[in-house]
Amino acid sequence: MTDFSTWLIALRRWTTDAERFTDSAIVYDVLLHAYDLQMSRRNQSMKDLYRSVPHSESRVRSIIRLLESEGLIEIRTGADGRRRSFVCTPRLNGLMVEYRERLKACP
Numbered sequence: 001m002t003d004f005s006t007w008l009i010a011l012r013r014w015t016t017d018a019e020r021f022t023d024s025a026i027v028y029d030v031l032l033h034a035y036d037l038q039m040s041r042r043n044q045s046m047k048d049l050y051r052s053v054p055h056s057e058s059r060v061r062s063i064i065r066l067l068e069s070e071g072l073i074e075i076r077t078g079a080d081g082r083r084r085s086f087v088c089t090p091r092l093n094g095l096m097v098e099y100r101e102r103l104k105a106c107p
Contacts, residue, residue, distance in 0.1 A: 003107040011102055029053045030063045034073055035096050038088045046075070046084040067092075 015028070033052040037044045049064070050057045064086070067073045072092040076085050088096075 007105070007107050014102060015099070026053075026055050026059060027063050027066070029055065030060060030067065031072070031092070034067070034086065035088055035092065044085050044087065046086060049086065 030049070030053055034044070034049055037048055037052060041048075046064070050060050053060055064073065064075070068075055071089055072095075073086045073088055076087065078084065
């Protein structure tokens with residue numbers, strides 16, 4: 001194996017060890033897109049998150065419930081009771097900082 005492939009396998013192993021459910025490509029997509037939306041905007045609507053991933057809205061909704069129950073994102077309802085948004089929790093932010101550090105170590 002090359003240094004890069006060894007590193008890539010180690011990175012993937014870390015992602016599945018860090019959060020037991022990231023072995024699912026859909027969960028991984030939703031996590032990365034949620035974090036990206038938070039980094040690029042102040043207000044992240046749920047609709048933006050649904051539109052950002054290439055999966056059905058119903059499937060994304062179930063993943064969002066999972067991420068919320070795991071303490072990785074927080075769902076907020078607007079004053080009107082209709083508009084919903086999300087924020088990444090400190091736990092997810094910490095995981096993403098560690099992920100970036102691991103990416104910097106790429107050979």
